[in-house]
Amino acid sequence: MINQFRKLNPINLLLLLAYTFFMRIAIFNETHAQLNFDFLEPFARLLINIDLDNAFSPSTNIFLAAVLVFIQALIFNRVVNNHNLLAKPSFLPALMFVTGTSLFMPFMILSPALICNFLLIWVIDKFLKLGKTPNSITTVFDIGMIIGVGTLIYFPFMAMIVMIFLALLLFRSFNWREWVAGLVGFITVFFFLAVFYYWKDNLSSFYQIWKPLSNKFPSVFKINYNDYLVLIPVAVIIILASLQLRENFFRSFISTRKGFQMLFFMFIVAGASFYLKPDFRTWHFLLCVPPGAVLLAYYFSNAEKRWFYETLFLLFVLSVQYFLFV
Template identity: 70%
Template sequence: MINQFRNLNPINLLLLFAYTFFMRMAIFADPPAQLNFEFLEPYTKFFIQIPVQNTFSPIANAFFAAIIIYVQAILFNRVVNNHGLLNKPGFLPALLYVTAAGLFMPFLVLSPTLICNFLLIWIMDKLLKVGKSPNALMIMFDIGMIIALGTLIYFPFIVMLVMIWFTLLLYRSFNGREWIAGLVGFLTIFFFVWVFYYWNDSLSMFYKIWLPLGNKFPSVFKINYNDYLVLVPVLVMMVLAMIQLRENFFRSFISTRKAFQMLFIMFLVAIVSVYTKPDFRLYHFLLCVPPGSVLLAYYFSNAKKRWFYESLFLILVFAIQYFLFV
């Protein structure tokens, strides 16, 4: 399986499509009685009304989620290959993206974070261009606007603003205009939101949008560890990827080193941003899938012992299926 996807063979597009639905067999075999899909925050619904809450049946919901994951995997694969993050171009990033996006049952249905991942992949592409651009002013402005759009869909996406400044710190010498361009882009979108609230005499509601930023990071989590045993093979792969990165770190291009540092921070930011959402949902961690999939793909693109990496991948796939069905 891994060897097949290491190459840019067009047949892999068909195999990936089949694999996407294979990883979602559990929800098609036993769909829930009802699935509600709301992909806009309450403060966005105040001025945008999209009646989709009960539009889809559970099967249709899972089907469209699978199609979205497939499309995102292709876009994600293109970004990774275009920026040369792996040894050679192939379909490994797409394969690992689909796999990571099937870890838990809440990942298999439509959710705000699933929609936001389109924006996150777009942001990844733009951030990876920062080091290659003579002027990052417009890139930062665009990223700020994209983050604002994501915040209208899912509030924790706002924490991705941190990635603007971390990326500039990593790639470029200090330029004050570049450092504020992203924030200006973000505020441009929310200025129009403010105007709408002002016209409707609802400024008090606008100010409440930002209250979650003052939340304290939860010190206690109620966790059923049996639900997360599927993460054990993922953690093993992540550790192996980190070891592989460490071994190749100084032999890699400087741009590649910086790219992986940036993606690792993005992975951590996606995890930490959960504190801004008091009604925590497991689907939040879909935001970790794009940066995390790059690290997983890096391990499999560099692994040497075929019997080991193929076996490890099969263990992960069977573990996912087992815990989804059980």
């Protein structure tokens, strides 16, 4: 299967679509009374009053989530190939993206983090363009606005502001205007939100939006380790990919090296941002899938022993299915 997706063959579109629904067999088998979908944060509903909490039946919810994942996988695949992050263009980024979004049951339903992945992929594309444009102030401003819109959908997406500064350190020489542009873009979105709150004579509620920023990072976690055994194959592939990346690191283009460094920091920031939401859910970690999928794709794109990488991927898929059903 890996060998098939190493090629840019149009037939892979159909195979990817079939694979997307195959990886969701377990959740289609489940009986759900109701699946809620909070499209926006409560503080944004005053601005955009869209109530989708009970708009879809469980089966429709799961089906739409699968379709969105498939669309995201294709966009993500295009971004990775356009920026030459892998040895050669392929459908492996899309394959790894679909696999990553199938690791846990909560990943397979409509959620704010799933919607924000569209914005995250867009942000990744713009970050990777930073080193290729002579004047990136407009690009950084756009990134700030995208992050602001994402924050209206899912508050922890705000943590991506940190990535603006890290990306500028990696891709650009210091220019204070670029550093300020990202913040101005983000603030612009919330400036209009504040004006709307003021117009509704509810400015005191606007200040409550920022209360999660005062949360202390949790020091104790309640984790059922059996729920996360499926991550063992992921960890093995990531370790193999890291060793391979280290071996090829200084033989890669400078832009490729910086791209992987940026994605590594994005993975960390996306994972750690859960503390901004006291009642976060497992689907929060969907934000880690795009940067993580690139590393998984890198390994399978560069692996040489076919029997080994095909077997490894098969075991990976079987382990995901096993833990989803069990």
